[in-house]
Amino acid sequence: xxxxxxxxxxxxxxxxxxxxxxxxxxxxxxxxxxxxxxxxxxxxxxxxxxxxxxxxxxxxxxxxxxxxxxxxxxxxxxxxxxxxxxxxxxxxxxxxxxxxxxxxxxxxxxxxxxxxxxxxxxxxxxxxxxxxxxxxxxxxxxxxxxxxxxxxxxxxxxxxxxxxxxxxxxxxxxxxxxxxxxxxxxxxxxxxxxxxxxxxxxxxxxxxxxxxxxxxxxxxxxxxxxxxxxxxxxxxxxxxxxxxxxxxxxxxxxxxxxxxxxxxxxxxxxxxxxxxxxxxxxxxxxxxxxxxxxxxxxxxxxxxxxxxxxxxxxxxxxxxxxxxxxxxx
Amino acid sequence: xxxxxxxxxxxxxxxxxxxxxxxxxxxxxxxxxxxxxxxxxxxxxxxxxxxxxxxxxxxxxxxxxxxxxxxxxxxxxxxxxxxxxxxxxxxxxxxxxxxxxxxxxxxxxxxxxxxxxxxxxxxxxxxxxxxxxxxxxxxxxxxxxxxxxxxxxxxxxxxxxxxxxxxxxxxxxxxxxxxxxxxxxxxxxxxxxxxxxxxxxxxxxxxxxxxxxxxxxxxxxxxxxxxxxxxxxxxxxxxxxxxxxxxxxxxxxxxxxxxxxxxxxxxxxxxxxxxxxxxxxxxxxxxxxxxxxxxxxxxxxxxxxxxxxxxxxxxxxxxxxxxxxxxxx
DNA sequence: CTGAAAGCGCTTACAG
DNA sequence: CTGAAAGCGCTTACAG
Numbered sequence: 001x002x003x004x005x006x007x008x009x010x011x012x013x014x015x016x017x018x019x020x021x022x023x024x025x026x027x028x029x030x031x032x033x034x035x036x037x038x039x040x041x042x043x044x045x046x047x048x049x050x051x052x053x054x055x056x057x058x059x060x061x062x063x064x065x066x067x068x069x070x071x072x073x074x075x076x077x078x079x080x081x082x083x084x085x086x087x088x089x090x091x092x093x094x095x096x097x098x099x100x101x102x103x104x105x106x107x108x109x110x111x112x113x114x115x116x117x118x119x120x121x122x123x124x125x126x127x128x129x130x131x132x133x134x135x136x137x138x139x140x141x142x143x144x145x146x147x148x149x150x151x152x153x154x155x156x157x158x159x160x161x162x163x164x165x166x167x168x169x170x171x172x173x174x175x176x177x178x179x180x181x182x183x184x185x186x187x188x189x190x191x192x193x194x195x196x197x198x199x200x201x202x203x204x205x206x207x208x209x210x211x212x213x214x215x216x217x218x219x220x221x222x223x224x225x226x227x228x229x230x231x232x233x234x235x236x237x238x239x240x241x242x243x244x245x246x247x248x249x250x251x252x253x254x255x256x257x258x259x260x261x262x263x264x265x266x267x268x269x270x271x272x273x274x275x276x277x278x279x280x281x282x283x284x285x286x287x288x289x290x291x292x293x294x295x296x297x298x299x300x301x302x303x304x305x306x307x308x309x310x311x312x313x314x315x316x317x318x319x320x321x322x323x324x325x326x327x328x329x
Numbered sequence: 330x331x332x333x334x335x336x337x338x339x340x341x342x343x344x345x346x347x348x349x350x351x352x353x354x355x356x357x358x359x360x361x362x363x364x365x366x367x368x369x370x371x372x373x374x375x376x377x378x379x380x381x382x383x384x385x386x387x388x389x390x391x392x393x394x395x396x397x398x399x400x401x402x403x404x405x406x407x408x409x410x411x412x413x414x415x416x417x418x419x420x421x422x423x424x425x426x427x428x429x430x431x432x433x434x435x436x437x438x439x440x441x442x443x444x445x446x447x448x449x450x451x452x453x454x455x456x457x458x459x460x461x462x463x464x465x466x467x468x469x470x471x472x473x474x475x476x477x478x479x480x481x482x483x484x485x486x487x488x489x490x491x492x493x494x495x496x497x498x499x500x501x502x503x504x505x506x507x508x509x510x511x512x513x514x515x516x517x518x519x520x521x522x523x524x525x526x527x528x529x530x531x532x533x534x535x536x537x538x539x540x541x542x543x544x545x546x547x548x549x550x551x552x553x554x555x556x557x558x559x560x561x562x563x564x565x566x567x568x569x570x571x572x573x574x575x576x577x578x579x580x581x582x583x584x585x586x587x588x589x590x591x592x593x594x595x596x597x598x599x600x601x602x603x604x605x606x607x608x609x610x611x612x613x614x615x616x617x618x619x620x621x622x623x624x625x626x627x628x629x630x631x632x633x634x635x636x637x638x639x640x641x642x643x644x645x646x647x648x649x650x651x652x653x654x655x656x657x658x
Numbered sequence: 659c660t661g662a663a664a665g666c667g668c669t670t671a672c673a674g
Numbered sequence: 675c676t677g678a679a680a681g682c683g684c685t686t687a688c689a690g
Contacts, residue, residue: 003468005683016661021685031659046466051445052390053683055381056666062445063424071410072602077400084400085430093445095392096425101414116380116391116422137375139332220606247606254608273401274603277549277576279583334667345677350669360675382667385682 004047012041024049064092064300065117067110069124070100073218074244074272075287079123079145082293090301092118099125114140119300121145126186141303143310145296147188153303153310155295157189159269159317160196162285166239166267166319167200169283174328175237175265176207179230181223181249182214183241190215190241193269197239211235216245223248227256236264236328243268243275243284250278250324261326271320280323288315333376341370353378393421393629394446396439398453399429402547403573403601404616408452408474411622419630421447428454443469448629450474455515470632472639474625476517482632482639484624486518488598488646489525491614495568495596495648496529496539498612503657504566504594505536508559510552510578511543512570519544519570522598526568540564545574552577556585565593565657572597572604572613579607579653590655600649609652617644 002008006020013020015034023030023038030038042048055061064087068076084094095117102109114120119141125132129149136142136152144154170178180197183190194212201210211233216222223245230238230249240246246268250260258264261280268275271286295313303310331337335349342349344363352359352367359367371377384390393416397405413423424446431438443449448470454461458478465471465481473483499507509526512519523541530539540562545551552574559567559578569575575597579589587593590609597604600615624642632639 007683017684018661018663018686019659021683022660025685029659034659048441048444050385050683052381052384053666054685056379056385056668056683057685059666061381066425071406071413074403074406074602077403077406080425081400081427081430084425084427088431093424093426093442095422096395096409096413097422098410098413101410102417112377113422115377220602244606251606251608251610273403273549274606277573277580277603278607279580281580336667346668347670347677347679348675350667351676354669358675363675379667382682383669385667385684386669388682 003050004042004045005050009038009041009045009047012045013037021049025054061116061118062092063095063117064297065095065097065110065113065120067097067099067113067120067122067125069126071096071098072100074274075242075270076123078272078289079293082290083121083296084293086294086297090297092297110135111137119143119304121296121300122147124187124189126184128186141300143296143299143303145292148312151310153299153307153312155292155299155313155315157287157292157317158314159189159193159285159287160199162317162319163193163196163239163269164200166283166285167197167204169319169321169325170237170239170265170267171205171208173237173265173325175235176328177209177211177233177235178237178239179211179213179233179235180239181216181226181230181241181245182212183216183218183245185215187218190218193241214241216241218242218244220244220248220251223250224252224255227252231256231258237325238264238266240266240268243270243272243282246282246284246324247274247278261324263329265325265328267325269317275322278324283322283325284320285317286320287317291315332379333371333374334379338367338370338374338376341374342366350378354383389447390445391421392424392446393626394424394426394439394442394449396426396428396442396449396451396454398455400425400427401429403603404571404599405452407601407618408622411619412450412625413622415623415626419626421626439464440466448472448633450625450629451476453516453518455513457515470629472625472628472632474621477641480639482628482636482641484621484628484642484644486616486621486646487643488518488522488614488616489528491646491648492522492525492568492598493529495612495614496526496533498648498650498654499566499568499594499596500534500537502566502594502654504564505657506538506540506562506564507566507568508540508542508562508564509568510545510555510559510570510574511541512545512547512574514544516547519547522570543570545570547571547573549573549577549580552579553581553584556581560585560587566654567593567595569595569597572599572601572611575611575613575653576603576607590653592658594654594657596654598646604651607653612651612654613649614646615649616646620644
């Protein structure tokens, strides 16, 4: 059985295809009872407008391309979820692209993608700014998440204040030697987080010492492998780039019989699902996933609609104190 | 500047649109040097075939709809990644739909989706079989992952043997009272896992006692909340429906001063990222995510191509012994 | 409020 | 191997 079209249902009702089309695209332009009948028989025939045809006619695909560096990183699932929820609100679907699944072809990837979507949301890209702009292209509406680049719309989570709060928190607990585990050199978020701690360090009490380690890949193993250096540093307070690394540190520490938070305090960043599941649960900086996603698609709609200049929205993370920070012994 | 089309580049080269079209869709039908020139100027003009137009003409969208119950559940990210990798191999993109983000409209959701994709991969759906079939529709090619239903292609991970191995493992360690935490009643995987343990229990040593608890939602909190009942049961060996619940049990046990694996042994299921990150790392049943994804898109291609009867592939999980199981004290 | 008609950018038999 | 032409299923000025 062939799929129903505006014409098949128009024929069935003895009206024109234009009217059927309008019943879906501009329902207000169709007389009530006619619209009712159209919708009824459409439902009966399982008719839904063909997206490709509509796309060809309008130039809109109804698709948002979402590029994430690695869907396997627990930071992304909640972000993807919130973006989808927001996209559903504007009748758009999400074309997900996991850059890790296509590596190392990220630039070409984005380019191919951009021809089939109305706009792009690029989350935490590690591409150099110039490459990123080339990849996105001058004409594709785009918004960056957790990354800023001149001339592009973006929504970022600024954790600076929360991170400084975390450092204060450790100092208040009596920790005097802190180690900060840096994230990937190419990560915009990592640079910002390191910068925030450095700023804090400049006005920290004079007996407080901050040691930087890294940069590291943002994975569990980096945290675990950093443990010997952490121990050697004599630090008792640890600020990890993200929850994954924090988790690795905790594991590495446990292997050596160092207990958290009895012997060592540690704070993560992002507050991914994992953080709440550790025993004890992780003290961390909570990211506003839901708003991040909502603003991303909101901004994208504006850019698609032709907003004059790219907006940049900045949200804030907040310190969530849980079980991995405690007074120094 | 308007986007390039086959006609704009045809005009530029003084040839026909048909030839430009063929250079992309059937390159073998175009003389070498002509194709070279077409490809060169296409690249120069940033031309890529318009997917909507191609879709309208061919009836193919190049899109695979992927429906997951909840992207936030760590089972899905690795599956999504492997499906995307496999989809890239057949030039398809993945339209991700997180049912949780659209709840409770799952059926209608799938229906709308099916009009814009070539086929559907539905992972771990909790819908009753009848509803599921209605949602997918008679005409949309589909494959189910971790779920079987008569008449539909599927790829499932059978953990029965590994689960029986896990139970044996606990018994060998000296555990005599085992509790099994059941997963959601509507989950096909949960039913299979419970059934596997029941089968095992029938031929277990006579001094071994198996206590069932649940069904539970497959979340961390279920595991933690089940702890009082677990303790009351007197069991020292725990088989949790999945890693998330196992993780919750560990947390709940810790709150009560019960140590894992010193006082209690526990095994999860799936081997999500989280499992390796716990301290100690979780003994669990490892799911073959990569193959699950590969087979899912392979099967879907076959169904799209019109394979006569739906295939059902069954893969196996394997027991991975890590740190949460130990001899009973 | 409704209809006839052109056009969106491809693909693909058909003819050469 | 290449071109002219029809057709995929919509949308949307335009006319009524």
